[in-house]
Amino acid sequence: MSQIVKVLLFMFSCVLTNNYIFSRFLGVCPFLGVSGKVETAFGMGLAVTFVMTLASLFTYFVYYWVLVPMGLKYLSTIAFILVIASLVQVVEMFLKKSAPSLYSALGIYLPLITTNCAVLGVTLLNITEEYNLLYSVLNGTFGALGFLLAIVLMAGVRERLETAKIPAAFKGFPISLVIAGLMSMAFMGFSNMFAGVM
Amino acid sequence: MAVLLKILFAVAALGGLGVLFGFVLGFMGKKFAVKVDERVQAVRSAVAGANCGACGYAGCDAFAEAVVKGEADPNGCTPGGAKTAKAIAEIMGVDAGDVEPMVARVRCQGTCENVSARTDYSGIPSCRAASGISGGPTACEFGCVGLGDCVARCPFGAIRLEDGVAVIDEDLCTGCGVCVETCPRGIIQLLPRDQTIVVMCRNKAIGRIARLQCKTACVGCKRCEKQCPSDSIHVKDGVAIIDETTCTRCGACIQVCPMHCIVNFYEREETAEEA
Numbered sequence: 001m002s003q004i005v006k007v008l009l010f011m012f013s014c015v016l017t018n019n020y021i022f023s024r025f026l027g028v029c030p031f032l033g034v035s036g037k038v039e040t041a042f043g044m045g046l047a048v049t050f051v052m053t054l055a056s057l058f059t060y061f062v063y064y065w066v067l068v069p070m071g072l073k074y075l076s077t078i079a080f081i082l083v084i085a086s087l088v089q090v091v092e093m094f095l096k097k098s099a100p101s102l103y104s105a106l107g108i109y110l111p112l113i114t115t116n117c118a119v120l121g122v123t124l125l126n127i128t129e130e131y132n133l134l135y136s137v138l139n140g141t142f143g144a145l146g147f148l149l150a151i152v153l154m155a156g157v158r159e160r161l162e163t164a165k166i167p168a169a170f171k172g173f174p175i176s177l178v179i180a181g182l183m184s185m186a187f188m189g190f191s192n193m194f195a196g197v198m
Numbered sequence: 199m200a201v202l203l204k205i206l207f208a209v210a211a212l213g214g215l216g217v218l219f220g221f222v223l224g225f226m227g228k229k230f231a232v233k234v235d236e237r238v239q240a241v242r243s244a245v246a247g248a249n250c251g252a253c254g255y256a257g258c259d260a261f262a263e264a265v266v267k268g269e270a271d272p273n274g275c276t277p278g279g280a281k282t283a284k285a286i287a288e289i290m291g292v293d294a295g296d297v298e299p300m301v302a303r304v305r306c307q308g309t310c311e312n313v314s315a316r317t318d319y320s321g322i323p324s325c326r327a328a329s330g331i332s333g334g335p336t337a338c339e340f341g342c343v344g345l346g347d348c349v350a351r352c353p354f355g356a357i358r359l360e361d362g363v364a365v366i367d368e369d370l371c372t373g374c375g376v377c378v379e380t381c382p383r384g385i386i387q388l389l390p391r392d393q394t395i396v397v398m399c400r401n402k403a404i405g406r407i408a409r410l411q412c413k414t415a416c417v418g419c420k421r422c423e424k425q426c427p428s429d430s431i432h433v434k435d436g437v438a439i440i441d442e443t444t445c446t447r448c449g450a451c452i453q454v455c456p457m458h459c460i461v462n463f464y465e466r467e468e469t470a471e472e473a
Contacts, residue, residue, distance in 0.1 A: 062215065072208055079215060086219035093230040100232075107256075169330070 010135065013194050014142035020118045021150040021180075022187035027118025030109050031151050032176055040105040041155035045148030047095070047110065049141065051087050052119050056140025058083045059123040060133050080123045081114075088114045118147055153183065237266045237289055244285040246277035248353040252374035265290065276300060277354070277372035299391045300373030302356075302366050306385045307398045307459065308341035309361040312413040326382045336362075338411040340401045342385060348377035368463075393442040394463040395449060402436045414459045422451035422460060 020026045027048070034044040059080045067073055092110055095103040103110065113119060122143050126136040157179055166175055242262040253274040255261040264270035265286060272290055273283035279299060319328050319335035325343035333339040344362035356370035357377060364386070366377075378386045385400050397416060401408045405417030418436040430444035431451050438451075438460070452460045 066211060066215070070207055070211055071204075072211055075208055075212060079212060082212070082215055082219060086223055089223050090226050093226055096232050097230040 007134070007138065009194050010138060011142045014139055015146040015149060016187070016190040017193055018143070019146040019150060019187050019190075020121065020143050021147060022184040023191065024118075024121065025184075026121040027116050027147055028180075030112065030116055031147075031154060032173070032180065033112075034106065034109045035151050035154040035158055035176075037105075038152060038155040038159060040102070041151045042148070043099075043102040044106055044109060045144070045151050047091055047106065048113060048116065048119070048147055049144035051084065051091055051113055051116075052122050052140040052144035052147075053137060054087050054140075055080070055084050055119055055123050056126055056136045057133075058087070060126065060136045063127055076127060077120070077124065080120060084119050084123070085114045118143070150183070154180065157183075235266050238262050240289045241265050241286050244278070244289065245275045245282055246372065248277055248372075248374065250277060250353045250372075250374040250376050252276045252376065277374045279372070300375075300388045301368050301371050301391045302373060302375065302377050302386050303389050303396050303463065304342060304364045304366055304386050305396060305398050305400055306342040306363055306383075307414045307461075308336060308338055308344075308412055309363050311361070313338050313341060313362075313411065329382045338401055338408075338415065340383060340385070340403070341399070341412065343383065347382070348380050348386060351376050351380045390442060393440075393445065393447070395440060395445065395447055395452065396461055396463060397431070397438045397440055397459060398461045399457075399459040400437055404436060408436070409457075414457055416459045417457055419456060421454045421456065425450045425454045 018024065021028060021031050030044055030048070035041050059076075062079055062083055063073075063076055067076055067079060072079075088111060091113070092103075095106070095110065122140050126139055129139075131139055154176075158176060161175060161179075170178070239262075242258060245258050245261060247258050249257040251257065253261045253270060253276070255264055255270065255274075261270060261274060265272060265274070272286040272292060273280075275282050275286070278285075314337045315335060316333070316337045317331075317335050319331070321327060321331070323345050325345045325347040328335050328345055329339075329343050334343055336343060342363045344359060344364070346357075346359050346364065348364050349357045349359060353374065353376060354370050354372055356367045356372075357364050358367070359365070364377075366386075368391075373388055373391075375388050378384075378388055380386075383400070389396065399408075399412075399414065399416035401412060401415040403411065403415075405419065408415035408417050416433075416437045418433045418438070420433050420438075422431045422438055423433055427448060427450060428444050428446045430441040430446075431438055432441070433439075440451075449462055452462055
């Protein structure tokens with residue numbers, strides 16, 4: 001199989017079959033917290049995409065250029081957190097300057113990208129799966145796009161729920177969790193989709 | 199030695215990365231610096247700072263910004279009271295206006311002695327959860343559940359549970375109104391501090407049933423209504439309520455109430471102190 005087809009398949013599998021929220025269950029906190037409106041969900045998704053892509057890139061260099069030569073592989077988690085925290089700070093400053101409305105809409109969830117386990121999950125998975133630089137960055141970008149897809153879909157559903165008649169006991173988070181579970185089951189339909197070709 | 203060197207190596211590597219990122223962040227911070235109105239900072243340090251949300255904004259930061267923008271009144275910070283309003287007005291160079299000191303009052307006397315338990319509730323210790331299940335754990339479905347949602351939410355630690363009923367320490371209460379929002383039964387009300395006469399019941403059931411549910415329930419007999427010289431107490435939905443704008447605090451209603459559910463808070467505190 002040609003290299004290009006392989007890369008394309010990898011991208012799709014990151015978004016659909018290995019969706020960080022629905023099949024790996026990482027990054028669920030912002031998924032539930034910021035999915036009230038499509039607009040802010042989209043902003044959150046973009047911020048996470050930015051952080052995840054750059055985190056994959058930087059952690060690759062930090063790991064293979066600094067940690068591996070110095071024999072400090074065991075420090076990868078803390079070093080990656082350092083990278084991610086700095087990146088989030090940069091994103092925060094950037095958004096505060098260029099998109100104040102998005103900045104205030106994201107609120108506390110923006111600095112919380114630091115502790116978004118999907119971001120740390122991507123960087124650590126890149127190492128354990130032994131991806132090269134291209135695949136690491138692709139994993140970061142398209143994993144995050146999968147996150148974006150999930151959170152925007154969720155926000156769309158939740159916007160419609162606003163006007164729906166829901167039993168009092170299910171209002172708010174309970175119904176959101178039920179929906180998250182249903183969406184996760186729907187995404188299970190994608191599993192093994194590329195098993196035959198990859 | 200080798201182990202020490204290894205540790206030093208690790209420290210140097212992480213420290214080096216940290217310093218490097220620090221420099222990058224410092225540079226970015228300069229580049230993306232946003233100018234903040236210094237009055238926002240000044241107002242922010244003048245308010246009470248409990249993030250209670252009584253002003254109607256997302257927090258003290260949001261309130262400070264709104265004040266500087268001219269959207270919020272300088273006297274919007276209820277917990278801060280007149281002092282804060284004055285300080286903010288000085289920063290903004292406007293007149294503060296009057297702030298009536300408010301206090302939250304729990305309108306229920308449903309102690310364990312007065313109200314019997316209806317169910318043996320052992321679920322989540324939260325008033326909101328408990329009151330959602332078939333009318334709640336107490337015989338009276340209007341009164342204090344006594345599981346302390348308000349106690350947990352009060353940003354000033356002014357509420358405690360006493361014998362199954364929430365009691366507010368009026369010295370600590372700032373009138374922010376968080377408990378008013380929290381209470382699933384809606385029995386807590388913000389009242390002017392000098393409105394000491396309060397109907398201590400929200401039971402809307404008809405008299406006969408109310409009497410069965412609680413020893414000190416308002417039965418809606420309207421004796422207070424007839425006695426009031428200023429026409430400021432009325433039975434509405436089966437329960438008496440005082441209009442604090444016209445009440446003269448004469449206390450005539452307290453004398454005639456057969457259920458002893460109208461209380462003068464001033465006297466109540468005095469007796470509590472004596473005891």
